[in-house]
Amino acid sequence: MKTTHKLWMGILILGVLSPIGIFFPEHFKAGDAWGEWGTQTLRELTGYIPQGLEKLSGLWNAPLPDYAFKGWEEKGLGHLSFAYIISAAVGVLLVVLAVYVLGKFLTRKGE
Amino acid sequence: MHIPDGYLGPVTSGVMYAVMLPVWAVASRMVKKTLRARQVPLLAIGAAFSFVIMMFNVPIPAGTTGHAVGAVLVAILLGPWAACIAVTVALVVQALLFGDGGITAVGANCFNMAFIEVFAGYYIYKLLSGSSPIASGRRVIAAGIAGYLALNIAALSTAIMFGIQPLLHKTANGQALYCPYGLHIAIPAMAGEHLLLFGWIEALVTGLVIKYLQKQDPALLAAGKEALR
Numbered sequence: 001m002k003t004t005h006k007l008w009m010g011i012l013i014l015g016v017l018s019p020i021g022i023f024f025p026e027h028f029k030a031g032d033a034w035g036e037w038g039t040q041t042l043r044e045l046t047g048y049i050p051q052g053l054e055k056l057s058g059l060w061n062a063p064l065p066d067y068a069f070k071g072w073e074e075k076g077l078g079h080l081s082f083a084y085i086i087s088a089a090v091g092v093l094l095v096v097l098a099v100y101v102l103g104k105f106l107t108r109k110g111e
Numbered sequence: 112m113h114i115p116d117g118y119l120g121p122v123t124s125g126v127m128y129a130v131m132l133p134v135w136a137v138a139s140r141m142v143k144k145t146l147r148a149r150q151v152p153l154l155a156i157g158a159a160f161s162f163v164i165m166m167f168n169v170p171i172p173a174g175t176t177g178h179a180v181g182a183v184l185v186a187i188l189l190g191p192w193a194a195c196i197a198v199t200v201a202l203v204v205q206a207l208l209f210g211d212g213g214i215t216a217v218g219a220n221c222f223n224m225a226f227i228e229v230f231a232g233y234y235i236y237k238l239l240s241g242s243s244p245i246a247s248g249r250r251v252i253a254a255g256i257a258g259y260l261a262l263n264i265a266a267l268s269t270a271i272m273f274g275i276q277p278l279l280h281k282t283a284n285g286q287a288l289y290c291p292y293g294l295h296i297a298i299p300a301m302a303g304e305h306l307l308l309f310g311w312i313e314a315l316v317t318g319l320v321i322k323y324l325q326k327q328d329p330a331l332l333a334a335g336k337e338a339l340r
Contacts, residue, residue, distance in 0.1 A: 003328040007156045014163045021167040021178070030170030033177055034300050035273050035290065036115055042291070052280060052288035053117035060116060062210030067166065088163055091204055095162045096155045098200045103151035106142045106196075 015088035019081035026077060064090070112177070112269050112301075113205065113220055116213030118290040120280040123272055128218030134226055135199065141192035150189070153331075157185035158197035162204060165211075169312055175300075177309035180224050180265070183232030183258040184317045188324075188335045191233040198225035219272055223265045232261030232317075245333050246325045251318050258317030259310040263302065266309070270294075270301035 024030075032041065039049045039057055064070075067087035068080055119127075146154070161181040168176040186194035199221050205211040212220045239253035274294030277287045290297070324332050 003324070003331055004152050004156065006327065007153075007160075011156065011159050011163060014160075014167075018163065018166045021169075025168050025170040025176045028170040028172040030168075030172065030174055030176045032175065033112070033168075034175045034304065035118060035269070035292075035297070036113060039117075046291050048286060048291075050117075050287045050289055050291055051282065052120060053290070056117035056213070056215060056289075057115065060206075060210060060214045062206075062208060064208055065210045067209050067211070084166070087209060088166055091162050091166075091208060092159045094204050094208065095158045095200055098204065099155040099158050099197065100151060102196065102200070103146070103148070103154065106139060107146050107148040107151060 011092060015085060015092060018088045019077075019084045022080055022084055023077065067091075112180070112223060112266060113202075113212030114216040114269065114272065115210075116215050118213070118276070119216055119219055119272060120276055120289045121215075122279055123275070124215045124219060127216075127222050127272075131218045131221050131226065134195065134222075138192045138195040138199075142196055145190070146193060154189060154193055154197055157181075157189055157194065158200045161185055161198050162201035164316060165201070165205070167312075169308060171304055171308055175304055177304055177312075179258075179309065179313040179316045180228060180262060181313075181316060182224055182228040182265075183236065183254070183261050183313065184320050186229045186233040187236050187254060187257075187317070187321065188331070190335065191230050194229045194233070195225050198229060219269075223269045223272075227268050228261045228265035231264045232257045235260055245329050250325070250332075251322045254321040255314040255318030259314035262310045262313040263305045266301045266305035267298065270297040273297040273301070 032038075037045065039054055042053070043049050064087050068083040072079055072083055164181040165178050168178050170176050180198070182194060182198045185197050189197065202212060202220050202225060203217060206214055206217050206220070236253050236257035239256055240250045243249040271294065273290045273292060274297035276290035277293045280288035282288060292300075321332070
């Protein structure tokens with residue numbers, strides 16, 4: 001098998017295994033990444049929400065916030081794992097598509 | 112390490128976009144000069160790998176989470192300029208689609224992970240591996256050390272961006288407007304967790320994939336060494 005095919009297989013396996021990335025933090029009761037708290041968590045940490053931060057924090061409404069479907073925040077790990085794998089698939093597809101489009105512009109002609 | 116919207120004031124966000132625009136322009140020109148059409152799949156694999164490896168959050172028990180970025184691996188395989196493009200694509204998709212990293216912070220996040228980490232890792236790897244043969248164990252170790260150090264340098268750069276916010280922006284009554292933690296908190300927190308845990312994940316990921324490719328396809332590693340400077 002060609003190396004690139006094997007590497008694509010590797011990406012596929014990583015995508016399927018990606019829910020590990022939510023299981024472990026849940027199991028070990030780890031919180032958010034440092035500096036990536038939501039406004040409510042920040043209020044608990046510091047006693048207030050910085051004004052500028054509050055204004056900017058809602059600037060963008062991502063279609064799959066935190067690699068999950070909207071309204072699934074309270075669902076169990078099973079649902080979240082499913083959404084996580086779908087997110088991995090959608091994300092990888094878009095990344096690959098973007099690189100191929102860029103590649104059209106960024107490669108030498110005639111090769 | 113993905114700075115969300117609101118944690119950086121307009122000065123830092125603006126300056127980081129201003130710094131990254133010429134970097135992206137140069138990266139595009141460099142890649143255009145060296146990238147062959149048949150290498151586009153490898154660039155796509157690099158960007159996809161960086162995207163998906165960042166989903167593997169690793170916990171510090173009862174603490175925070177973090178993850179590898181994969182930027183050093185991509186830099187070793189494709190050269191730093193192509194890696195800059197690949198990691199940028201991953202970060203932009205993360206911000207737009209998943210809200211992982213802010214829209215206003217795309218410049219800053221790309222500066223840390225697609226520029227600082229990529230170039231630091233690439234040159235540390237180059238320095239440590241020297242003229243050793245493609246399949247040597249020294250290259251695996253060099254890749255691991257480069258991964259560890261480069262992720263930590265990127266974390267430090269991120270911590271400085273967080274930490275200068277209270278110095279730059281305050282309300283009249285002394286409250287922070289953006290990130291509320293100064294350098295004396297941000298640097299020990301970010302540096303500590305990356306030195307302790309997340310840097311080792313980056314080292315492991317980088318070293319193991321290089322070791323695998325030495326066996327599987329040394330020609331691919333040799334191509335990475337020759338092309339795409």
